[in-house]
Amino acid sequence: MKRKFLFLAFMTMVAFVLLAACNQEKQEENQPAVLNVKIKTDDHIELNKETEIACLVTYGNEKVTDADEVKFEIWKQGNNQHEMLKAKHEGNGKYVVKKTFTEPGTYSVIAHVTARNMHNMPKTDIAVGQASNMPAEQNHDHDGEEHHDHHSDVTIMLHEQQYHVNEAKELTAHITHDGQPLTNATVRFEVWKENSEKHEFIDAHEQAKGEYKATTTFKDKGVYFVKVHVETNELHDHQVEQITVQ
Numbered sequence: 001m002k003r004k005f006l007f008l009a010f011m012t013m014v015a016f017v018l019l020a021a022c023n024q025e026k027q028e029e030n031q032p033a034v035l036n037v038k039i040k041t042d043d044h045i046e047l048n049k050e051t052e053i054a055c056l057v058t059y060g061n062e063k064v065t066d067a068d069e070v071k072f073e074i075w076k077q078g079n080n081q082h083e084m085l086k087a088k089h090e091g092n093g094k095y096v097v098k099k100t101f102t103e104p105g106t107y108s109v110i111a112h113v114t115a116r117n118m119h120n121m122p123k124t125d126i127a128v129g130q131a132s133n134m135p136a137e138q139n140h141d142h143d144g145e146e147h148h149d150h151h152s153d154v155t156i157m158l159h160e161q162q163y164h165v166n167e168a169k170e171l172t173a174h175i176t177h178d179g180q181p182l183t184n185a186t187v188r189f190e191v192w193k194e195n196s197e198k199h200e201f202i203d204a205h206e207q208a209k210g211e212y213k214a215t216t217t218f219k220d221k222g223v224y225f226v227k228v229h230v231e232t233n234e235l236h237d238h239q240v241e242q243i244t245v246q
Helices: 002-030 129-133
Strands: 035-040 050-059 069-076 083-086 088-091 094-100 105-115 118-120 123-128 154-159 168-177 186-193 200-203 205-208 211-217 222-231 236-245
Touching (some): 035 105, 035 154, 083 094, 154 222, 168 186
Antiparallel strands (some): 069 083, 205 211
16 A cells, blocks of 8 residues: 555656646747847957958847848947948858958947847947057947947847837847846836937836836837846846837
């Protein structure tokens, strides 16, 4: 009798373990894939030499070979003139542009990637010529603010959708850190209309692992900017996206 009871207890425990494993697999399957973009370029580039600037685009475990658009925005820090170069796909999710730098200095590079109804725009800084001795830990992002953690491998993606005036819409950001969904972060959406000094801050809530949402209503048509602020105990990062309200 005792042996039968122990056998039943063992089988019950095995059933619970198998059920938990199945639930875990289902949860992982239901996690939305994210668009990940990693810029591939040297930190220091020689003057007057053709240089390859590339990015690797993946969606979950899939290498994206059919992105809707991939462009590199390049400018010298302190210079308002920005150059936008359209990238070519060279296979296996790698998109490339070629550029020759003729002036020394620190340059900023943003990869603008649109694919799978998502948009991702990671940024990095590179030193050209004699600028190789400049400190790498201080840089500025594309909206002019100082930014110290651009090498933290944080990916922030605002889900693309259609926006209409006087219609409540969810703003959805997918956030990863080191390739994994970033959970339990403090996320806020800062929203403002182009040429307006009024900025609205909206607290976002985590709906799934690495997925943060908030609802807002746009009162006027036009171009808006959405800055996604992300904070944890270890990092503080942000990214600006542009949307059009119809």
